[in-house]
Amino acid sequence: xxxxxxxxxxxxxxxxxxxxxxxxxxxxxxxxxxxxxxxxxxxxxxxxxxxxxxxxxxxxxxxxxxxxxxxxxxxxxxxxxxxxxxxxxxxxxxxxxxxxxxxxxxxxxxxxxxxxxxxxxxxxxxxxxxxxxxxxxxxxxxxxxxxxxxxxxxxxxxxxxxxxxxxxxxxxxxxxxxxxxxxxxxxxxxxxxxxxxxxxxxxxxxxxxxxxxxxxxxxxxxxxxxxxxxxxxxxxxxxxxxxxx
Amino acid sequence: xxxxxxxxxxxxxxxxxxxxxxxxxxxxxxxxxxxxxxxxxxxxxxxxxxxxxxxxxxxxxxxxxxxxxxxxxxxxxxxxxxxxxxxxxxxxxxxxxxxxxxxxxxxxxxxxxxxxxxxxxxxxxxxxxxxxxxxxxxxxxxxxxxxxxxxxxxxxxxxxxxxxxxxxxxxxxxxxxxxxxxxxxxxxxxxxxxxxxxxxxxxxxxxxxxxxxxxxxxxxxxxxxxxxxxxxxxxxxxxxxxxxx
Numbered sequence: 015x016x017x018x019x020x021x022x023x024x025x026x027x028x029x030x031x032x033x034x035x036x037x038x039x040x041x042x043x044x045x046x047x048x049x050x051x052x053x054x055x056x057x058x059x060x061x062x063x064x065x066x067x068x069x070x071x072x073x074x075x076x077x078x079x080x081x082x083x084x085x086x087x088x089x090x091x092x093x094x095x096x097x098x099x100x101x102x103x104x105x106x107x108x109x110x111x112x113x114x115x116x117x118x119x120x121x122x123x124x125x126x127x128x129x130x131x132x133x134x135x136x137x138x139x140x141x142x143x144x145x146x147x148x149x150x151x152x153x154x155x156x157x158x159x160x161x162x163x164x165x166x167x168x169x170x171x172x173x174x175x176x177x178x179x180x181x182x183x184x185x186x187x188x189x190x191x192x193x194x195x196x197x198x199x200x201x202x203x204x205x206x207x208x209x210x211x212x213x214x215x216x217x218x219x220x221x222x223x224x225x226x227x228x229x230x231x232x233x234x235x236x237x238x239x240x241x242x243x244x245x246x247x248x249x250x251x252x253x254x255x256x257x258x259x
Numbered sequence: 260x261x262x263x264x265x266x267x268x269x270x271x272x273x274x275x276x277x278x279x280x281x282x283x284x285x286x287x288x289x290x291x292x293x294x295x296x297x298x299x300x301x302x303x304x305x306x307x308x309x310x311x312x313x314x315x316x317x318x319x320x321x322x323x324x325x326x327x328x329x330x331x332x333x334x335x336x337x338x339x340x341x342x343x344x345x346x347x348x349x350x351x352x353x354x355x356x357x358x359x360x361x362x363x364x365x366x367x368x369x370x371x372x373x374x375x376x377x378x379x380x381x382x383x384x385x386x387x388x389x390x391x392x393x394x395x396x397x398x399x400x401x402x403x404x405x406x407x408x409x410x411x412x413x414x415x416x417x418x419x420x421x422x423x424x425x426x427x428x429x430x431x432x433x434x435x436x437x438x439x440x441x442x443x444x445x446x447x448x449x450x451x452x453x454x455x456x457x458x459x460x461x462x463x464x465x466x467x468x469x470x471x472x473x474x475x476x477x478x479x480x481x482x483x484x485x486x487x488x489x490x491x492x493x494x495x496x497x498x499x500x501x502x503x504x
């Protein structure tokens with residue numbers, strides 16, 4: 015969503031790297047799951063989802079959609095290195111790296127292989143419950159230990175408005191204060207809360223752009239707010255497309 | 260939930276092993292997050308959550324709750340081996356192993372170290388969307404490759420009934436037929452669909468038993484149905500406590 019939010023601006027070019035080697039979802043979500051990666055003399059060509067969004071995922075290399083990648087950590091790290099070294103990313107304005115949850119091989123690999131280029135920062139994503147924040151606290155500890163700047167935290171699945179009666183339910187309740195309180199306590203930026211919307215899951219399944227197709231929804235507005243906050247936190251300006259309103 | 264569902268019967272003893280080394284949630288969900296593991300001459304003592312539910316998780320060994328475990332795959336596998344070899348599990352009727360998503364070190368470790376004891380089978384958990392089923396298809400491929408019997412599949416987060424107007428929303432929509440169709444296509448058992456209920460997340464955060472405290476809820480009934488299906492699939496009988504009705 016961060017990558018597609020940035021790519022709403024046709025003047026900037028975004029790369030999106032899927033480091034979830036055993037459960038790659040990004041090609042499906044971008045509607046390019048059927049694509050394969052082509053090699054050239056210069057290296058592997060990423061798959062383009064639109065004019066200004068280049069994407070790389072192990073899913074593009076599988077013999078069939080459902081094939082399992084049964085790899086230990088060292089091999090996963092090697093593939094992430096390849097994604098960074100041998101993919102012809104071209105002239106990108108942003109490279110967004112999506113990682114699976116945890117603090118293990120994928121995270122160490124990204125940090126180590128991008129050390130010289132420099133990682134601008136990490137975006138933490140949680141849901142409101144304490145069991146989710148428990149993991150995110152560990153991810154924050156990892157970032158601090160690894161010297162990675164934390165750009166902020168987003169609360170996903172934050173409330174649901176019944177389409178029939180407009181009653182709002184906290185399906186995943188913030189029993190310990192959710193991401194907002196967490197951000198306050200830890201001195202990091204709270205970038206926003208994205209409410210549950212069935213159309214998000216549908217758009218992901220069908221590989222359609224939720225941000226474009228449902229631009230007026232509360233969730234799309236919240237996501238655009240997150241993108242704006244990230245860009246602001248990076249000290250950049252005039253990059254995110256403003257709402258027309 | 261499978262482990263706590265089995266442990267509703269006071270006559271059987273259940274072990275629950277948390278193989279999520281970088282994001283352990285089970286101690287919180289069982290209300291024993293503050294416990295630590297004690298060593299004895301025979302090995303490490305698991306933490307008991309009630310009279311007949313023994314639990315082991317790396318969370319019990321951390322200096323503080325939020326400490327990150329920044330370990331590569333090989334080290335994670337080593338800890339799983341230790342959980343199996345050096346923990347004094349005692350005389351268990353069931354050992355339930357909870358794994359993180361994926362098909363990597365944790366899954367290979369469990370399968371390899373339990374090879375001689377024999378794994379009775381794997382329970383697949385999904386949510387209704389295609390992006391979730393995509394991962395589960397890879398997990399099924401892993402089980403088939405590794406020779407692990409699949410006991411069945413459960414669909415979690417399956418619909419939500421508005422507490423105000425009783426309107427049912429499919430927040431995570433089964434755009435490709437969900438777990439039921441998946442089970443049919445793959446010839447595995449569909450063990451049931453568990454609807455979203457805010458009280459599940461609350462019970463997990465507070466370490467309380469959802470199955471006991473909200474026994475009459477649709478979700479608790481569905482979960483008890485899953486436990487019954489698993490026990491039935493294993494060829495066992497009269498182990499799961501029946502509803503009073």
